[in-house]
Amino acid sequence: MKRLILEQSTRSGSLAVMEEGRSLLSRAWTEDRFHTQQMFGVLAEVLAVEVARLETLDSFGVGLGPGSYSGMRMALTAVRGLALPSEREVYGVSSAEALAWDEFQRTSADRVMVLGDARRERCWRVGYERGNGLPVRCTEWELVPQVDCFSGVPPGARWVSPDWERLAPQIGAAASRAAVDWADAVRIPTAEAVGGLIEARQRVGVASDPLEPLYLHPAVTVAPRY
Amino acid sequence: MIVLGIETSCDETSAALVRAGREVLSQVIFSQVALHRPYGGVVPEIASRNHVEKIMPVISEARAQAGLDWDRIDRIAVTSGPGLASALMIGVAAAKSLSLRLQRPLVAINHIEAHLYSAFLDPAAPDPAAACPLLVLIVSGGHTCLVRMSKPGVYRLIGQTIDDAAGEAFDKGANLLGLGYPGGPAIDRAAQNGNTQAIRFPRGLTRRPHHHDPTHDLLCLSFSGLKTSLLYHLKDHPLVPGDSRLADLAASYQEAIVDSLVRRTDDALRDEPYLAVVGGVSLNRRLREQMTALAARRRVRLLMAPPTFCADNAAMIAGLAGSPAFAKQPERLPMDLDVDPSLELNFNLSSATLT
Numbered sequence: 001m002k003r004l005i006l007e008q009s010t011r012s013g014s015l016a017v018m019e020e021g022r023s024l025l026s027r028a029w030t031e032d033r034f035h036t037q038q039m040f041g042v043l044a045e046v047l048a049v050e051v052a053r054l055e056t057l058d059s060f061g062v063g064l065g066p067g068s069y070s071g072m073r074m075a076l077t078a079v080r081g082l083a084l085p086s087e088r089e090v091y092g093v094s095s096a097e098a099l100a101w102d103e104f105q106r107t108s109a110d111r112v113m114v115l116g117d118a119r120r121e122r123c124w125r126v127g128y129e130r131g132n133g134l135p136v137r138c139t140e141w142e143l144v145p146q147v148d149c150f151s152g153v154p155p156g157a158r159w160v161s162p163d164w165e166r167l168a169p170q171i172g173a174a175a176s177r178a179a180v181d182w183a184d185a186v187r188i189p190t191a192e193a194v195g196g197l198i199e200a201r202q203r204v205g206v207a208s209d210p211l212e213p214l215y216l217h218p219a220v221t222v223a224p225r226y
Numbered sequence: 227m228i229v230l231g232i233e234t235s236c237d238e239t240s241a242a243l244v245r246a247g248r249e250v251l252s253q254v255i256f257s258q259v260a261l262h263r264p265y266g267g268v269v270p271e272i273a274s275r276n277h278v279e280k281i282m283p284v285i286s287e288a289r290a291q292a293g294l295d296w297d298r299i300d301r302i303a304v305t306s307g308p309g310l311a312s313a314l315m316i317g318v319a320a321a322k323s324l325s326l327r328l329q330r331p332l333v334a335i336n337h338i339e340a341h342l343y344s345a346f347l348d349p350a351a352p353d354p355a356a357a358c359p360l361l362v363l364i365v366s367g368g369h370t371c372l373v374r375m376s377k378p379g380v381y382r383l384i385g386q387t388i389d390d391a392a393g394e395a396f397d398k399g400a401n402l403l404g405l406g407y408p409g410g411p412a413i414d415r416a417a418q419n420g421n422t423q424a425i426r427f428p429r430g431l432t433r434r435p436h437h438h439d440p441t442h443d444l445l446c447l448s449f450s451g452l453k454t455s456l457l458y459h460l461k462d463h464p465l466v467p468g469d470s471r472l473a474d475l476a477a478s479y480q481e482a483i484v485d486s487l488v489r490r491t492d493d494a495l496r497d498e499p500y501l502a503v504v505g506g507v508s509l510n511r512r513l514r515e516q517m518t519a520l521a522a523r524r525r526v527r528l529l530m531a532p533p534t535f536c537a538d539n540a541a542m543i544a545g546l547a548g549s550p551a552f553a554k555q556p557e558r559l560p561m562d563l564d565v566d567p568s569l570e571l572n573f574n575l576s577s578a579t580l581t
Contacts, residue, residue, distance in 0.1 A: 040322045040326070040561040041561045041562070043326060043561070054326075054327060070312070073316060074319045077281060077282075077316055077320050077323065078322070080281075081322070081324045084282055084324070085296040212279060219271035219275060221269045
């Protein structure tokens, strides 16, 4: 089964065409503010390549975040639009789970904590344990104050984050106290990792996550001023 | 030519298929009004989240209702602005992906121009070229302006609000009167048996130098003073539950908005054979009544979009993109298309007749 995957939950967007867990083609780009431009430009270029022609694609995959709202929405809307006319399958997974899955492939860690910037001086975090080929979520999705982002987690977990650049000034001291080695903790979810996780999940019959971006905040509302 | 139109500029998710610019084959609108009502106005983040959720089912349903295969679609048209950035980008993303998937050209549409075009979705309306020169009052929740169209696609700004749009004035007034959101229909209902002359609210009418043409003044409207006047009136004369003065207050407040719009339109009319009133506020019954009277008095033919095409809708997007008179060309590099939340109409002074 050949699948096109988009991941854009961070400023570093990526796209991959994969078949049976093997990457046939991949592209990456970095966005500054809006995500619409580069992603669609890359998409148009890739779909013109023989190996990625639309009629040869069986399904689509997408990283659902958490992360950049605009990025997640663009990526999800794009794959759903590509899949709609021929009713192709769209399979979505959490980008944090993809990060954890990738970490379990690369290292011997038994537990991975994924940490991200939730803005407003808070972080989101979630933990996974090494399972039988798939990450097993072992914590709830949590929103925690930045100063407490490492507390309450048993030692020994491997911490990774796609948002280290933004978080470093605020949580660097806390990281030192928790003995978290940030030099080795910066990870960006990639389309290939998302594709690899989808492949692994489908192999054991796990269904797609609900096709909606992972919002950890309710919508921010401000009362109208009259 | 069959065009798939997509509209997500504010709180309506809509898709439509329109043939040759005039024949609406299908239209689906998912309105988020109920979701925004508790907040008294549109919350951009809620709007965007719901567009993401609804956009594909809405497009799919529009295609199914038209009973056409996907390959019968010749173009994809989408609102690129003005509007809420986070809402616009969902429609643009959907349009781009379908453009790529179907290998069809993508056309970017200006939301205000599409409202202007909505008057021609009435099967009884003349051909757009035959209706020119045409004076158009565009009146909605986000926009209030008077535009003269000398020929299709060539516009001159005649007047506009200098603060709130008329729709905003209705929303704010309804909020102060405790009538809820959206304010336009709420005030329209409450005012039904009220006395329009019970309270004399101010009419915000002024002139300002035209920013495109220093030799002519803009015929301006202003609604912020009206809202403040209502606020102070209610401070001096608070309403109590079941207050019989509510209908008179609503009717008088509505009359001030309608009267301003009608007077400015009257000022702007020259020798145009047609007058169009478009946008969501054009559904207001008192405005329709008064505009009909104005048209009769000034001997112009009044064009108003059918009610389905007054509020934000995708038929006007697809219609404008497929209209031979307006000849919207597909974008050369559709993947470069970005949203423009502050997009304005392209006012072409050189082609306009100055009066």
